[in-house]
Amino acid sequence: MRERRREDASTWRGPVRRYDILKEATIAIVVVLVLTVSLAVLFSSPDVAPVTLQAWASAQPKGFTEIALRELEDTSTSATYGPPYNHGTGFLQQFYGVSIQHAIGVTDPIDPARAFVLDPLDTVTGQPRLTSALDRYAAAPRATRTAWLHSYGKAIAAARLAGPSLEVPSAHYGPVGEMLGAFLGMARSGGLDAELVEHAPFYVTNYTNPILFLGDSAVAQPNSYWNEIVSAQHLQGTQWGMMNETGSWPGQPWLWLYTMWYQVEPMRTSHNGDLEVIVIMTVLSLGLVFVPFIPGLRDLPRMVPIHRLVWKSYYRTRRQETPGTTNGPAEPT
Amino acid sequence: MLAAIFDLNSPDHYLHWGFILISLANFLVVIAMLVLFVLALTVPFVHDRRRHRSVGPGSQGHTRALSTETSESVTPVGPSHARADLGDPFGSEHALWTTRLRRLWLRWLPPEKLLPDSQPAYVASWIYVFGVLTLAGLVVAIASGAVLALEGPIWWHESSVGLFVNSLHMWSVECFMAFMAIHLWGKFWMASWRGKRALTWMTGAVAFLVSVFEAFTGYLSQTNFDSQWIAFESKDAMNGAGLGAFFNTMNFGQALMLHIVFVPLVLVAIVGIHIVMVRLRGVSHPIEAHPEHLEPAGTNGTGAVSTRSSGLEGSGGTAPHLAESIVDATGAQL
Numbered sequence: 001m002r003e004r005r006r007e008d009a010s011t012w013r014g015p016v017r018r019y020d021i022l023k024e025a026t027i028a029i030v031v032v033l034v035l036t037v038s039l040a041v042l043f044s045s046p047d048v049a050p051v052t053l054q055a056w057a058s059a060q061p062k063g064f065t066e067i068a069l070r071e072l073e074d075t076s077t078s079a080t081y082g083p084p085y086n087h088g089t090g091f092l093q094q095f096y097g098v099s100i101q102h103a104i105g106v107t108d109p110i111d112p113a114r115a116f117v118l119d120p121l122d123t124v125t126g127q128p129r130l131t132s133a134l135d136r137y138a139a140a141p142r143a144t145r146t147a148w149l150h151s152y153g154k155a156i157a158a159a160r161l162a163g164p165s166l167e168v169p170s171a172h173y174g175p176v177g178e179m180l181g182a183f184l185g186m187a188r189s190g191g192l193d194a195e196l197v198e199h200a201p202f203y204v205t206n207y208t209n210p211i212l213f214l215g216d217s218a219v220a221q222p223n224s225y226w227n228e229i230v231s232a233q234h235l236q237g238t239q240w241g242m243m244n245e246t247g248s249w250p251g252q253p254w255l256w257l258y259t260m261w262y263q264v265e266p267m268r269t270s271h272n273g274d275l276e277v278i279v280i281m282t283v284l285s286l287g288l289v290f291v292p293f294i295p296g297l298r299d300l301p302r303m304v305p306i307h308r309l310v311w312k313s314y315y316r317t318r319r320q321e322t323p324g325t326t327n328g329p330a331e332p333t
Numbered sequence: 334m335l336a337a338i339f340d341l342n343s344p345d346h347y348l349h350w351g352f353i354l355i356s357l358a359n360f361l362v363v364i365a366m367l368v369l370f371v372l373a374l375t376v377p378f379v380h381d382r383r384r385h386r387s388v389g390p391g392s393q394g395h396t397r398a399l400s401t402e403t404s405e406s407v408t409p410v411g412p413s414h415a416r417a418d419l420g421d422p423f424g425s426e427h428a429l430w431t432t433r434l435r436r437l438w439l440r441w442l443p444p445e446k447l448l449p450d451s452q453p454a455y456v457a458s459w460i461y462v463f464g465v466l467t468l469a470g471l472v473v474a475i476a477s478g479a480v481l482a483l484e485g486p487i488w489w490h491e492s493s494v495g496l497f498v499n500s501l502h503m504w505s506v507e508c509f510m511a512f513m514a515i516h517l518w519g520k521f522w523m524a525s526w527r528g529k530r531a532l533t534w535m536t537g538a539v540a541f542l543v544s545v546f547e548a549f550t551g552y553l554s555q556t557n558f559d560s561q562w563i564a565f566e567s568k569d570a571m572n573g574a575g576l577g578a579f580f581n582t583m584n585f586g587q588a589l590m591l592h593i594v595f596v597p598l599v600l601v602a603i604v605g606i607h608i609v610m611v612r613l614r615g616v617s618h619p620i621e622a623h624p625e626h627l628e629p630a631g632t633n634g635t636g637a638v639s640t641r642s643s644g645l646e647g648s649g650g651t652a653p654h655l656a657e658s659i660v661d662a663t664g665a666q667l
Contacts, residue, residue, distance in 0.1 A: 007627060008527035012618045014626030015454035022448070028462075028469035032508055036473055039507075040500035047490060047499075048558035084577045093573035100575030107578040205586025207564070212583070215565045235562055242566060246559060249503075252552065254510050254545055274573035289538040292526035301524035302620055310523055311619040314455035318623050 048233075048246045053196070053210060056217070056225045057187035061166045062159055063224055064187060065180050067217045069156065071112045072176070073149045077219040078112040078212045085110040085212075093275040101275075108208070116213045120195040121183055130182045133175030140174070148174040164188065237262055257284070447612050455619050460519035463512050464611075470509030471604065475597065477502040478551075482593050486556050486585075506548055513541055525617045528630075533610040540603045547596045553588035560585070 057064040070076040080090035084107040093101055124130055137145065152173035159168040166184060168177055186192045196213060198206035217224035227236075235241040240259045245251030258281055267273040267280075291297055301307055308315060346357040355363075428436070480498050481489060489495035517537065526534035549567070553560050564582040571577045581587060618627065 006629060007622070007624075008617075009529060009630035010618070010622075010627035011630065012453050012615070012622075012626065013628040014618075014622070016451045017454045017456075019449060019452035019456075021450075024465055025468070028465040029472055032466060032469040032473050032505065035508060036477075036501050036504040039504040040497055043500070043504075044496060045500040045503040046557075046559065047496065047555075050556070050558050050561040082572075084572060091569060091572065093569075101573055101577070104575045104578045108581065205589075206581075206584045207561075208581060208583040211561060211565050214561075218565070229558075230562055233558075235566075237566060242563065250507055252548060254514065254548070272573070274570040278570055278574045285542055289535050289542075291521070291538070292531035292534050298524065298526070301522045304522070306522035307524070307620050310458045310460055310519065311455050313457045314619050314622075317454075 043249065046246045046249045051214065051226055051229060052190070053187050053192045053214065054190040056214065057184055057192070060225045061161060061184055061188070062156065063217060063221055065159075065166055065184050066153075066156060067213070067220060068117050068180055068183050069149060069153055069176075070216065070220065071116045071213070072118075072180075073146075073153070074113060076112055076216040078110065078116070078216050084108045093272040095272060095275050095279055110209070110212070112212070112216075115209055116196065117179075117183055120186060120192055121179060123195055124182065124186065127182060129178055133178035133182075136175045137179060144174070148172070148176045152176045152180070257281070442609065442613055449612075453616065453618065455622075456616060460515075460523075461616070463516040463519060467509060467512040467516050468604070468608075470505055470512050471600075473505040474502060474509050475601075477505055478593065478597075486554060486589060490556065506551065510544060510548065513544060517541060523617060524620060527617045527620075528614065530610070530614045530617055533607065533614055536603055536607040536610060540600065540607055543596065543600045543603060547592065547600055550588045550592035550596060553582055554585065554592045556585065560588075564588075 053064075067076065071079065074080070077090060078085065080086075080088040082088045082090055082092035083101050083105050086106060086109065092099060118134070121130065121134055137148075140148070151171045152168070155169050155171040155173060155177075156166075159166050161167070164185075165181065168181075183192070186195075193210065194204075196210040197204040198209060214226055218226045218230070221227065230236055230241070231239070233246045234244050235246070237259075240256075240263065242259045243252045243255040258277065261267050261277040261280055262273060267276045270276055287294065287297070341358070348355050348357060348360055477498055481495070481502055484492075484495060484498075489499035520534065520537065549563075552563050553567075564585075568577060568582045571580055571582055580591075
């Protein structure tokens with residue numbers, strides 16, 4: 001071992017050859033430029049427009065309204081998620097009892113009922129019936145609200161489309177019918193897309209609210225508008241989605257190892273699957289960085305003679321010559 | 334929201350002289366600048382009482398005292414180039430930080446190592462090309478990304494030129510990541526960390542991991558369906574690991590800033606260290622190289638290959654053999 005380390009640390013005193021590093025760099029840049037320009041001309045790049053709440057509400061008004069109802073009931077994925085949005089436990093993950101997510105806590109508080117539904121409705125003006133409904137809902141005790149929402153949830157199961165609006169059979173759901181009807185109309189007009197963005201309506205860069213709202217449908221409704229598009233593009237987590245791309249373009253193939261762990265047990269069905277994959281990838285990444293210090297792994301290249309292919313001309317030359325006596329010129333390459 | 338001791342949200346006072354109208358706050362800033370300017374001109378400067386040197390048309394490389402305070406300040410020295418070789422024209426006992434850094438740099442990475450004109454003859458495989466191709470991919474990715482940044486994140490959706498530049502960016506990234514992975518595979522099977530080259534390997538591996546994150550933030554910044562879905566899909570991993578408190582994948586502004594400012598700076602810095610380490614240590618020699626091709630460690634001090642200028646001219650009896658062994662070829666080393 002000591003002899004091997006001494007050999008590894010030795011300075012090369014064998015044959016050398018001319019080498020123009022600047023010429024090499026220039027040629028490399030030209031090669032890559034030609035390659036990328038050719039690929040760009042031949043294949044362009046993907047650009048599928050984002051899904052809007054307007055498109056969702058227009059395509060699936062009933063599904064959209066059901067998710068809005070879940071937001072008001074505080075039963076949506078976002079409402080029960082947990083840190084960093086709230087104190088729920090729906091997506092609270094731990095690894096052998098340790099939860100950094102829980103330890104850090106709520107840093108981006110979101111009340112989905114208010115942020116996704118009630119606040120946008122509050123911005124609507126010129127609709128006295130809606131204003132009255134919102135006032136009535138706000139003034140009602142929690143138990144009354146819960147009863148209204150529960151009643152609406154039963155009634156919407158029998159709802160049917162009547163032109164642009166959703167006809168929900170009458171029941172004792174108080175102002176909820178008026179509110180969610182207006183909410184659907186707001187979404188179908190495109191007004192909700194702008195209202196949900198943080199810091200709206202000007203200079204917006206944070207899309208947490210609309211994406212979470214849209215995502216609630218992806219979790220709760222297997223055939224939701226968003227899920228159908230995502231599945232068709234082969235982007236679902238169960239389809240190795242993170243490394244794929246829309247259309248037939250390459251995506252992020254370097255994420256293959258990361259996405260692979262989601263396809264195998266126990267991560268595939270584990271409640272803590274994300275954290276387990278992160279832990280595995282962290283360990284593997286550290287292993288990659290510290291390869292030079294990991295016995296066995298660092299010795300692998302000596303045992304598998306792939307290096308013989310890399311230095312085949314050197315080994316061939318070495319066999320043909322007697323370096324100790326001639327130290328002659330290397331084989332031209 | 335108030336996050337200061339003094340609340341300046343109230344309307345400012347304005348000063349009005351003739352056609353000049355200026356807020357009190359702006360006026361105070363201008364006054365402060367003028368005061369600093371006057372102070373800079375009038376306050377006596379802190380003198381370095383040790384040594385001064387003047388190099389001008391009349392001095393011809395000799396020094397004379399600028400200060401007349403002490404006789405010690407006169408430091409006659411020989412021709413400037415004689416001491417400049419040492420790196421400190423004022424004498425080593427008073428080496429400046431800059432001088433020390435320059436000396437260290439020149440000792441560890443002399444120009445003939447930084448820009449070599451020879452390399453070991455065993456560097457004769459296409460696998461060596463993928464290092465410099467990775468760098469070239471990074472250069473094209475940064476250049477195309479800079480054009481996209483100049484026009485803003487929405488430009489490429491609305492302009493055919495923008496779409497083409499975005500395509501260049503995307504394909505350069507695909508090339509960059511592919512070349513880097515092949516480079517990494519090659520270096521692994523060469524056990525390139527041998528001979529004090531662990532830091533070279535580690536910086537390369539970290540550069541790969543940072544590149545993965547850089548690409549990820551790029552996908553989040555596309556402002557299209559892709560970024561929308563990836564933001565939603567990846568948030569659970571970030572949140573589950575406790576990172577969601579610091580990096581919100583659905584915050585487009587944060588992702589974009591990370592993608593075009595912070596992460597590229599980190600990546601370029603790490604790649605820079607990696608390149609310096611490659612130049613410093615050279616490429617690892619073949620496993621089971623012939624003993625007569627190797628010189629035991631300690632003789633050279635760095636473990637790197639000699640270059641034409643330093644190795645051939647300065648290594649005595651070895652030089653003629655090496656000179657004979659130089660063959661005309663091109664290749665890649667990084």
